Amino acid sequence: xxxxxxxxxxxxxxxxxxxxxxxxxxxxxxxxxxxxxxxxxxxxxxxxxxxxxxxxxxxxxxxxxxxxxxxxxxxxxxxxxxxxxxxxxxxxxxxxxxxxxxxxxxxxxxxxxxxxxxxxxxxxxxxxxxxxxxxxxxxxxxxxxxxxxxxxxxxxxxxxxxxxxxxxxxxxxxxxxxxxxxxxxxxxxxxxxxxxxxxxxxxxxxxxxxxxxxxxxxxxxxxxxxxxxxxxxxx
Numbered sequence: 001x002x003x004x005x006x007x008x009x010x011x012x013x014x015x016x017x018x019x020x021x022x023x024x025x026x027x028x029x030x031x032x033x034x035x036x037x038x039x040x041x042x043x044x045x046x047x048x049x050x051x052x053x054x055x056x057x058x059x060x061x062x063x064x065x066x067x068x069x070x071x072x073x074x075x076x077x078x079x080x081x082x083x084x085x086x087x088x089x090x091x092x093x094x095x096x097x098x099x100x101x102x103x104x105x106x107x108x109x110x111x112x113x114x115x116x117x118x119x120x121x122x123x124x125x126x127x128x129x130x131x132x133x134x135x136x137x138x139x140x141x142x143x144x145x146x147x148x149x150x151x152x153x154x155x156x157x158x159x160x161x162x163x164x165x166x167x168x169x170x171x172x173x174x175x176x177x178x179x180x181x182x183x184x185x186x187x188x189x190x191x192x193x194x195x196x197x198x199x200x201x202x203x204x205x206x207x208x209x210x211x212x213x214x215x216x217x218x219x220x221x222x223x224x225x226x227x228x229x230x231x232x233x234x235x
Contacts (some may be wrong), residue, residue, distance in 0.1 A: 036179070046095050051175030051185045052093035056227035056235070058084075059186070063225040065104070073212030074089040083108035088227055100140040100153060106130040127204070133160050141165070149173075153191070159200045168193050168223070178232030185229035195218045 001165040071077045074160040081104050090098040100233050106128050109119060116182050153168040168191040175187035198206060207214035 012063070025123040044145045045148055046092060046145070046176075049092045049172075049187070050177045051092055051176045051187050052177055052230050052233075053093070054089070054185070054230040056088040056090065056185070056187060056229040058086040059226045059228050062188075063223075065221065065223050067219055067221040069219050070212070070216035072207075072214065076123055079109070079111045081105075081108045082110040086225055086227060088187075092187075095151060095172070096143045096145050098140070098143050098153075100138070100143075100155065102138040106134055108135060127202070128160065138166070157195070160202060162200045164195075164199055166193065166195055178230075183232045185232065186226060187229065188226045189223075191223040191225075192221065194218050 014131070050138055054186045054215065062085075063086070064082070065081045066078060067080065068078045075080045084104040087101045088098060088211060092123055107123065107130055109122060109128070111119065111122075122128060125131075135158075137158045138155050140153050142154040144154070146152055149172045151170045151172075153170050154165060156163050157166040170191040173188040173190060178184050178186065197203070198217050203217075205215045206217045
């Protein structure tokens with residue numbers, strides 16, 4: 001059972017709220033992030049920021065990806081991926097047109113106090129099969145503004161060879177154009193969501209109906225990230 005814990009906790013992302021049945025039916029392949037950008041409702045005015053439009057890349061020291069799963073109804077097991085990469089193209093004046101891509105090396109799975117051989121077993125053929133499925137990826141397909149600082153980001157998540165639509169509830173925390181000690185523009189975001197691991201072919205150890213004897217199907221996650229962008233332009 002302890003081996004089941006981390007595999008489930010490690011089932012990212014990214015990540016996401018359950019999509020509609022119709023959306024899941026049509027998500028058998030990743031869709032380019034720019035293919036279906038949503039238009040923000042007319043009454044929502046994006047939050048003001050001095051961060052410029054352009055391409056932004058993740059700042060790893062200021063980013064984290066934590067995930068949680070229920071263990072037998074007794075506790076919420078928490079773990080993380082220690083390495084992931086985020087790329088964002090955004091115009092703060094039109095955030096609904098943003099394009100987001102993320103990549104997570106499966107080998108960066110990190111669990112607390114693992115016993116000998118634990119992580120290797122999780123990465124083996126019975127679980128992640130990381131030799132064949134080396135990465136988890138996410139590509140946005142739609143950004144829907146829900147308030148001046150929040151958005152619902154829909155995209156295609158590929159995990160264990162399965163691609164399904166997921167949703168990130170995202171908050172814009174702020175940004176600036178850069179300064180002498182930090183010469184590139186910077187923006188920061190928080191995101192959270194959940195997914196069902198069984199929908200990605202990871203069903204081992206899920207409790208039988210009516211019991212909690214096992215490790216839950218639902219995986220919740222929280223992402224914190226800062227990204228750096230264009231170089232500061234002197235006025």
